Amino acid sequence: MNNTTEKHEPVQEIEQALFETQRKIYPRAISGYFANLRWFMVWFTQILFYGTAWLTWNDRQAVLFDLAARKFYIFGFVFWPQDFIYLAVLLIISALLLFLVTAVAGRVFCGYACPQSVYTEMFMWIERVIEGDRSARIKLDGVAVTPRKVALKATKHFVWIALALWTGFTFVGYFTPIRTLIQETLSFALGPWQLFWILFYGLATYGNAGWMREQVCKYMCPYARFQSAMFDKDTLTVTYDTERGEPRGSRSKKVDYKAQGLGTCVDCNICVQVCPTGIDIRKGLQYECIGCALCVDACNQVMDKMEYPRGLIRYTTEHALTNKLDHKGIVQRMLRPRILVYSSILGLIILVSALSLTMKSPLKFDVIRDRGLPRITENGSIDNVYRLQIMNTEEQGHHYQIDVSGIPGITIVTDANFDMPPATTKLIPARIRVPGDTAKKGSNKIIFTVRDLDNANVSVSEKAAFLIPR
Amino acid sequence: MADFTNNWLGILLALVIAISIFGCAVLLWSQSKLKVKVGADGKPLPVETTGHIWDEDLRENNNPLPGWWMKLFYGTIIFGVVYLLLYGGFGSYKGFLNWNEIDEYQSELKAGNTQYGPLFQKYMAMDITAVAQDPKALEIGERLFLNTCAQCHGSDAQGVKGFPNLTDNDWLYGGDPQTILATLHDGRNGFMPPMADAVGNADDVLNVANYVLSLSGSKHDEAKAQLGKAKFTVCAACHGEDGKGNMAMGAPNLTDKTWLYGGTVDAIVEAINKGRKNQMPAYTGIIDEDKLHLLAAYVWSLSNKPQSLSKP
Numbered sequence: 001m002n003n004t005t006e007k008h009e010p011v012q013e014i015e016q017a018l019f020e021t022q023r024k025i026y027p028r029a030i031s032g033y034f035a036n037l038r039w040f041m042v043w044f045t046q047i048l049f050y051g052t053a054w055l056t057w058n059d060r061q062a063v064l065f066d067l068a069a070r071k072f073y074i075f076g077f078v079f080w081p082q083d084f085i086y087l088a089v090l091l092i093i094s095a096l097l098l099f100l101v102t103a104v105a106g107r108v109f110c111g112y113a114c115p116q117s118v119y120t121e122m123f124m125w126i127e128r129v130i131e132g133d134r135s136a137r138i139k140l141d142g143v144a145v146t147p148r149k150v151a152l153k154a155t156k157h158f159v160w161i162a163l164a165l166w167t168g169f170t171f172v173g174y175f176t177p178i179r180t181l182i183q184e185t186l187s188f189a190l191g192p193w194q195l196f197w198i199l200f201y202g203l204a205t206y207g208n209a210g211w212m213r214e215q216v217c218k219y220m221c222p223y224a225r226f227q228s229a230m231f232d233k234d235t236l237t238v239t240y241d242t243e244r245g246e247p248r249g250s251r252s253k254k255v256d257y258k259a260q261g262l263g264t265c266v267d268c269n270i271c272v273q274v275c276p277t278g279i280d281i282r283k284g285l286q287y288e289c290i291g292c293a294l295c296v297d298a299c300n301q302v303m304d305k306m307e308y309p310r311g312l313i314r315y316t317t318e319h320a321l322t323n324k325l326d327h328k329g330i331v332q333r334m335l336r337p338r339i340l341v342y343s344s345i346l347g348l349i350i351l352v353s354a355l356s357l358t359m360k361s362p363l364k365f366d367v368i369r370d371r372g373l374p375r376i377t378e379n380g381s382i383d384n385v386y387r388l389q390i391m392n393t394e395e396q397g398h399h400y401q402i403d404v405s406g407i408p409g410i411t412i413v414t415d416a417n418f419d420m421p422p423a424t425t426k427l428i429p430a431r432i433r434v435p436g437d438t439a440k441k442g443s444n445k446i447i448f449t450v451r452d453l454d455n456a457n458v459s460v461s462e463k464a465a466f467l468i469p470r
Numbered sequence: 471m472a473d474f475t476n477n478w479l480g481i482l483l484a485l486v487i488a489i490s491i492f493g494c495a496v497l498l499w500s501q502s503k504l505k506v507k508v509g510a511d512g513k514p515l516p517v518e519t520t521g522h523i524w525d526e527d528l529r530e531n532n533n534p535l536p537g538w539w540m541k542l543f544y545g546t547i548i549f550g551v552v553y554l555l556l557y558g559g560f561g562s563y564k565g566f567l568n569w570n571e572i573d574e575y576q577s578e579l580k581a582g583n584t585q586y587g588p589l590f591q592k593y594m595a596m597d598i599t600a601v602a603q604d605p606k607a608l609e610i611g612e613r614l615f616l617n618t619c620a621q622c623h624g625s626d627a628q629g630v631k632g633f634p635n636l637t638d639n640d641w642l643y644g645g646d647p648q649t650i651l652a653t654l655h656d657g658r659n660g661f662m663p664p665m666a667d668a669v670g671n672a673d674d675v676l677n678v679a680n681y682v683l684s685l686s687g688s689k690h691d692e693a694k695a696q697l698g699k700a701k702f703t704v705c706a707a708c709h710g711e712d713g714k715g716n717m718a719m720g721a722p723n724l725t726d727k728t729w730l731y732g733g734t735v736d737a738i739v740e741a742i743n744k745g746r747k748n749q750m751p752a753y754t755g756i757i758d759e760d761k762l763h764l765l766a767a768y769v770w771s772l773s774n775k776p777q778s779l780s781k782p
Binding site: 014212370371383430431 | 505621622624626
C-alpha cells in the first residue's frame with residue numbers, strides 16, 4: 001500500500017491472522033420434494049455401495065478387485081490388466097456424463113450423488129437425531145461443558161466412527177473377499193495393509209463427512225471452480241427470482257405487500273439456515289452452491305404458509321428469467337447444440353464400448369519368436385521356434401487348438417492341442433516346420449490361429465515372422 | 471557417500487536441508503499475519519486486496535485460505551522432520567529406524583523364501599529322477615527353463631547351432647541327473663584346439679574331414695576318407711580311436727549324426743582349422759540350489775520321458 005499519502009494522519013493498526021477461521025454451519029432440517037429426492041439418492045447409492053460387496057456370483061464375490069492376482073471381477077466379467085482400456089472408457093463416459101448433466105441442470109451431481117454430499121447428509125442426520133435440530137445444536141455448542149453435553153457429543157462421535165469404520169471396511173471388502181475379511185476382523189487377524197486401509201478410509205469418511213463437510217467442496221474440489229465454464233444461460237440452476245422477491249421485508253400475512261411496495265420475499269432467512277454450505281442464494285449463483293435445492297423446499301414451505309405462489313427460489317435458467325420463458329420454453333432450449341453434441345458423443349461411446357464388451361474374446365494370445373538362428377533339419381526342412389503366451393480370461397476351462405498358415409507345407413511339430421484351466425495364462429513353446437524350398441529366403445509372414453474346440457466362434461489370429469536362412 | 475567425498479558434502483547437505491525447512495516455517499509464519507487498519511468504531515477495516523499489483527493494474531483480491539489449510543502446511547513440515555529423523559537424510563545420518571533398501575531387499579527375499587521355501591525343500595529332499603515324475607515340479611522347472619535357459623537352448627530345448635539340443639539322448643558330458651546338475655553348477659568350457667598343423671596340409675585336413683563324416687555314415691567322399699583315416703590318429707587322443715568321443719572331457723561322439731556346428735565337410739574343416747571354443751555359464755550363486763535341483767530334473771525329463779507324463 002502507498003504509505004506516503006497516509007503519513008499525515010497516523011492510523012492505528014492491529015495484527016490479524018491472514019487465514020480464515022472455519023465458520024461452523026448448522027443446517028436446519030427441511031422436508032419437501034428435493035429433500036426427499038436427496039434421501040432417495042442417499043439410500044440408492046449407499047445400498048449399492050454397502051450391499052454390492054456382499055453379492056455372490058458363480059461361487060465368488062460378484063464385484064471383487066483382486067489387485068494381487070490382477071484380476072477384476074464384475075459380475076459375469078473378469079477383467080485383466082490387458083482390459084485397461086475399459087477403465088479409460090468408463091472414466092471418459094463418467095466425464096462426459098458429468099459435462100452433459102452439468103450443462104443441463106448444473107451441479108446436481110454435487111447435490112445428490114457426490115459421496116461428499118451423501119456422507120455429509122448421513123452424518124448430519126446422525127447429528128440431528130442425537131443433538132437436535134439447528135437451534136438446539138447452536139445452543140449446545142454455546143454452553144459450557146456439562147455432563148449432558150459430553151454424553152451427547154461422545155454418543156455422536158461414537159456413532160460417526162462406527163459408521164465410518166463400516167464404510168472403510170466395506171471399501172476394503174471390494175479388494176479382498178469381504179466374507180473372509182469380516183471373519184478376520186472379528187478374530188483380530190487382519191493383515192497390516194487391510195487394517196491400514198480400513199482405518200484410512202474410515203478416518204477419511206469421519207473427517208470429511210463429520211468435520212470438513214462444505215470445506216471440501218469450497219476449497220478442495222476443483223469441480224466448483226470450473227462450473228462457470230460448463231454453465232451457460234440455459235443451464236438449470238437453483239435461482240432466486242429477484243424480480244419477484246425484491247424488495248424483501250417482513251410483513252403480516254394479511255396485508256397487501258404490493259401496496260407496501262414489497263416483493264414476495266419475507267426475509268425469513270430459512271433458505272440460508274437450511275443450506276448445507278451456509279450461503280445466501282439470494283446473492284445469486286455462487287461457487288459454493290452445490291445445487292441441492294434444499295432452499296427451494298424451504299422457500300416453498302414459507303410461500304405456502306403465506307399463500308403466495310411457489311417458486312420464488314426454483315430450478316430455472318438465466319434465459320428464462322430475462323426472457324420470461326415458460327416451462328415449455330426452458331425445455332425447448334435444453335436441446336441446444338452443446339447438449340446434442342455431448343449426448344451423441346456419449347451415446348456413441350457407450351454403444352461402442354458395450355458392443356466391444358459383449359464381443360470381448362475370452363482368449364488372448366501373443367507370439368514371440370525365439371531369438372537365434374532357424375534350425376535346418378537332416379532332410380533340409382527349416383524349423384523356427386516360437387513361444388505362444390496364451391490367456392484364458394474366462395472362468396471355465398477350454399480346449400484350444402493351434403493352427404499355423406502362410407507358407408505352403410507349413411506344419412506345427414509340437415503338440416497343437418492343449419487344455420487351459422479357468423482364468424490362467426500359459427507359455428507354450430511351438431516348433432514350426434517348413435519344407436526347405438517352399439518359401440523365400442529371409443523373413444516370411446505366417447499366421448498363428450488359436451481356436452476354441454468347444455466354441456467355433458472363438459478364434460484369435462496373430463502374425464509372426466518365419467526366418468529362412470540365406 | 472563417504473566413498474566419493476569427505477564428510478563435508480554430508481554436512482553441507484544437512485545444513486541445506488535444515489536451513490530450507492527452517493526457512494519454510496519462517497515464511498509460513500510471517501505470511502500468516504497481516505497489519506490491518508482500524509476504523510473509527512475500533513473494528514478492523516476490511517482488506518480488499520493483498521496490495522500486490524502486477525502489470526500496472528492487476529490486483530490480487532484478498533481471499534484468505536482457510537486456517538486448516540495453513541495448518542496442513544505446518545503439518546508437512548512436521549512430517550518432513552519426523553521422516554528425516556526416522557529414515558535419515560541429514561547428510562550421512564542413518565535415521566532412527568536405520569532403514570536401508572539393501573536390508574529391505576534382504577528381508578523381502580527372506581520372507582519369500584519362508585513362504586515358498588517348503589515347496590522347494592520338498593523337492594530338494596527327493597531324488598532328481600523322482601522329481602522328474604512330479605507334474606507340479608516339472609511345471610516349475612519348465613518356467614525356470616523358459617526364463618533362464620531358453621535364450622540359448624530354445625523354448626523347446628532343442629538348441630541351435632552352437633547350443634546343444636537337450637531333448638535327444640546325445641550328451642557331450644553325460645546325461646545322468648548328477649552330471650546335468652554338475653553342468654548347471656559349474657558350467658562347461660568346451661574347447662577344441664586348432665588341429666590343422668598337427669594334421670598336415672590343406673588336403674590332409676579335407677581328407678580327415680571326409681573320414682570323420684564316414685564314421686557316422688554321413689555324405690562323404692570315400693576315397694578321401696580312406697586317405698584321411700591315417701591322419702585321424704591325431705584326433706583320436708580326444709575323440710578316441712573309434713571316434714566315439716570322451717564324455718569326461720566333453721569330446722563329442724563323431725559316429726552319430728548329431729552335429730553341434732553342422733554335419734558338412736565345410737563345418738568340419740573349419741573346426742579342424744580354427745578349433746572350437748564354447749561355454750556354458752556356471753549358475754551356482756545365480757540361481758538357488760533348490761531351483762537348480764528342479765531345473766536338472768526338468769532337463770533330465772526332456773530326454774527321459776516317463777510313461778506317466780506323456781498323457782497328463
